[in-house]
Amino acid sequence: MNELILPIDKPVGWTSFDVVAKLRGGLKWKKVGHAGTLDPAATGLLIILCGDATTRADEFMELGKTYRAVAKLGVVTDSDDLDGEVIAEHDVQWNERLIESELRSFVGEIAQRPPAVSAIRIGGKRSYKLARAGRAVELPERPVHVHSLDIVEMNKPFVTFEMRCSKGTYVRSIARDLGERLGCGGTLAALRRTAVGPIEVRDAWTLSAALAIPEFRGNRS
Structure with a gap:
């Protein structure tokens, strides 16, 4: 073989x-x-x-990817997931209809800013290495496509959803941006990739x- x-x-x-x-x-x-x-x-x-x-x-x-993810609202971290350092915490005004509306607004082609702690190269160096060395990292937005996004469960402060997306899409960024749109901050609490093509x-x-x-x-x- x-x-x-x-x-x-x-x-x-x-x-x-x-x-x-x-x-x-x-x-x-x-x-x-x-x-x-x-x-x-x-x-x-x-x-x-x-x-x-x-x-x-x-x-x-x-190939496109499919994920089941859990976002935690009210928490902001430097890595956009719970592995990072918590840099802010906010009260969450829990409104399930608004949460669902904001999540669904990510469906389609969107401009997404990747997490600072990622494998993307900046000047030949991985951005996560620069971020962990204390350098300010602000990656430019880039186009990605979210084919579908469905809520599985909402249990304050957690939102579980399934998402099918193009290559290069960061689910951490979806959790972060959802929190930003809701005005309370957000981060990724759990992630499972369920399909590749x-x-x-x-x-x-x-x-x-x-x-x-x-x-x-x-x-x-």
């Missing part, structure tokens, strides 16, 4: 590189990569590419299960 495309359900606390390293060593492939980073705090579908399949990374990264997380392998399948082992290619 010269290639393997392996959908993995990434556990919380693991970086995407952690998953790649674990599978590279456990399955004995020389070339292993992934097709789209997930933050350590996020869970869900991570497409792992082994052997000759690593040349197809761009093909998978172009037609590939769904329900068809993914856990790390332990994938490592136990002899047919997934490579030939060090």
Whole structure:
């Protein structure tokens, strides 16, 4: 076998590189990569590419993504998620009709400002490295497309929603911008990627299960 495309359900606390390293060593492939980073705090579908399949990374990264997310209103953090430092807290005037209206306003093509703590390069350096070094980072807005956004549950101060979007869309930015529009601030409390194009997380392998399948082992290619 010269290639393997392996959908993995990434556990919380693991970086995407952690998953790649674990599978590279456990399955004995020389070339292993992934097709789209997930933050350590996020869970869900991570497409792992082994052997000759690593040349197809761009093909998978172009596909749309689907997420289930939880936004926490009334809290502002420097990373736009709960992994960051809290820089402000505000009272939340809870109005479910207004929350739903503001969330739905993100559907379509929008101009989105990525989080300062992200992997985007500024002058050759990752923006998260600059932000963590104390540098002021203000990334320019860029166009992204939100195909659909549906509320699953609202339980003050949390809003759970499902979103299908184009590549390059930051769900952290959606949570932040929702809070800004409501005047109380917001941040991302939880994130799970449920699909990449037609590939769904329900068809993914856990790390332990994938490592136990002899047919997934490579030939060090």
